[in-house]
Amino acid sequence: MGEIRVGTCSWTDKALVSSGWYPKGQRDAEGRLRHYAAQFPVAEVDSTYYGLPSTRNSSLWADRTPEGFRFDVKAFSLLTGHPTRPEALPADLRSALARRRTGIDPGLLDEVWNRFSSALEPLRAAGRLGTLVFQFPPRLGPGRPAVEFLRRCRERARGWPVAVEFRHPGWWREEHADTTSALLAELDTAAVAVDMVQTLPTSVPPVARVTTPELALVRLHGRNSAWGTGTKEEKFRHAYTPEELSEWVPRVRTMAEQAREVHVLFNNCCGDAAVRAAQSMRHLLGSRRVVPCD
Template sequence: MNIKVGTASWTDPTLIACKRFYPPGCTSAEARLRFYASQFSLVEVDSSYYAMPSASNSALWAARTPEDFIFNIKAFRLFTGHQIDPKKLPKDIQAALPASDKKNLYYKDTPGDVLKELWRRYLDALQPLKDAGKLGAVHFQFAPWIVNNKEGRAHVEHCADVMEGHTVAAESRHKSWFAAESAASTLAIERDRGLVNVVVDEPQGPSNSIPSVWEVTNGRLALIRLHGRNHETWNIKDASAASSRFNYDYNDGELSELATLILDISRAVDQTHVVLNNNFEDQGQRNAKTLMSILGVNAIPR
């Protein structure tokens, strides 16, 4: 079957703290990844969103996982339009930035030569996974203020240009992209650029949520990300852990309904990736295993 199911991250602090997924004594970075990869054949790396990834880590990940294991990598937050504290950038990059009293740095305010170097390092960091045949989608989760206007569309196309040669998945976080009058044009852009339309399951209503659009825009891959349906926490402020936002436990009925849609879309693509992003404690891992059972996906297709 061409469906892989996994979770967003394997090292979320709440997952480790709950002590329900990893067996006793499984405490090192290597041991946790090896155990995770014995249960699932797909994972989404979210650390690459918060900080620049490294080629050395990618090489270790490739070496510590089975041949058929796949990593979907989140794009670095600066590339997706999110703000970043310049102090979180590499020291030499910090030194190359112009003096500023602003707390946060945005893509539009970053010098071109710095951006070029950051993109170069990012692509270099992905190369060991690509060489090993273990790089899936590079997932761009665009900021809520990247809206469907001339500037927003230009930025999405710019990212597609820079990432040419990679499978790029695009997830919008502003409702303007899939409003009734714009959904068809958004899908047309994705098809024209070969971007994978990310099908989401998430709370509906806020301006930073979009509907579930079960459409294929790249015949190689369908990507479904299940964020949970917790309206109360979707825009939570000052949470102790980022995963608190996705505190939701899918019930079997909800997963069965999703499984029917997943099976339908999987027939139109070469591969289907399903990522459980309800990563509070072990909710994602439990729900992923239940979903695999419903779908008839072998947990360890070795």
């Protein structure tokens, strides 16, 4: 049975920080991370989607967490094909992005990847890196161009652990699920299982596949029907019920029979809803199957 690690998709989310979950005396950057890491054995870094990480922050994250802690790090938006403002890049790279007319220069992507990965080396060297999470945009649907794009992304990240979250539902619909699993297994890439509202045309099915023996990943975004139209806060605002969480318990346990680690991360940002859901999920799974939080 593999280790099951339960945590949240951010420990710095504004709604969490303002909720009062962090105790007095532990509300600065160092105190927050140390407190979080005393409660949970895994966290997602989402700031790296919006801007490139720094070597200094990677070193601090490693220093402020206990041995065995894991960080799953989201890939920078430009690397996953999302719209990216030039201002999100280092100053010396902005003009290359601003003057493009069609597509993205592969040389720019290579340079961005080199800076992104180099900044994360302290995290990897310390044994704190869980995986890189490549979350692809909804417009990336199944088909040859998308497969070629995935292959290029994986080649660029050769030697690094990678997990893929598709936001186009077609990848995990019944007619494509086996092909998607086979592709990710071929690329030595972990599949990300998604929990979200299931009443929208864009709803990604809650398919839980294990495509690498090292890691399986679940990201729970909440079940708010404002997913397609609301603000970010509305989109992810949801308080999971025990019944909703229980749906994932057998899935997660089955995943743990096939992978050395399973990361279960909550992205329902509304006050302390994510940490409360993570605590409830850990209880439902049972302490024997979850990495202790020392």
